[in-house]
Amino acid sequence: MPPRLFNTVPAGETPPEFVAAELDRRLSLGFDFDFKDERGVHHFGTTPGDMTRWMQEVTPLAQAAMNMGEPDRLIGIKTNTGLVEVKASEWWLVLDAAAAWRQPLYAAYFALKAMDPIPADYATNSAYWP
Template sequence: MTQIVFDANTGESHEEDWTPPTAAPPAPSEVDAERDRRIAAGFTFAGLFFQSRPDDRENISGASTAALGAMVAGAQQGDFRWTGRDVDFTWIAADNSEVPLDAHSMFALGTAAMAHKEDHIRAARALKDMDPIPADFATNPAYWP
């Protein structure tokens, strides 16, 4: 590519070869940041949207483990008092609605949270294996679950 260069001192112009600068390909750390953002953005389970920031995932994991223990101890589907408390167990969805969950459903919510995170980790791994990493990795939904 050529460009015309003007010399302000002499008033003369001439053509020079010029290569436009190219942006450096995205770094793996940028893919990791987008992966983490997408993981924390939330997921849908049973038609409802749930938050999945790190503390949310920790809480879901803990409740899911408790649900598994209750299932091993014999908790039945449809039993919303599987925690041993005198109130139905509910989980708060992103819209602040309280969702009653039996132990089996709570365990399924935990499994869905795990799959949400794992799917994004694998998508990011595939992106980081590309050479170069596509410039539109963060905006092109084809790269992400």
């Protein structure tokens, strides 16, 4: 389906791509991860640029360290909170926390897209989102 222009949306209808944009906005907000030690809680950014750096830089380095039997190898990263070092083995806990935060957002998005019609207050009504 070609993209819709704002002036082509029939009154009372919410295009699915508007809901996708709201999902993307929410996915970009980031999440908190508690290291449960002196590093405390860090807010991890999840913009598209953040996610690219996670997948192209940190995750392969953590995997290589794990594959070489070095789960305690330190990896320096920058969160939205500040600089911090994570062990290669800890990085998998961060990724698991990210998935636990992201999956309910995707579930809400899928549920909204399946509604007919999609509610006009899909973006502002907290009943639709975790």
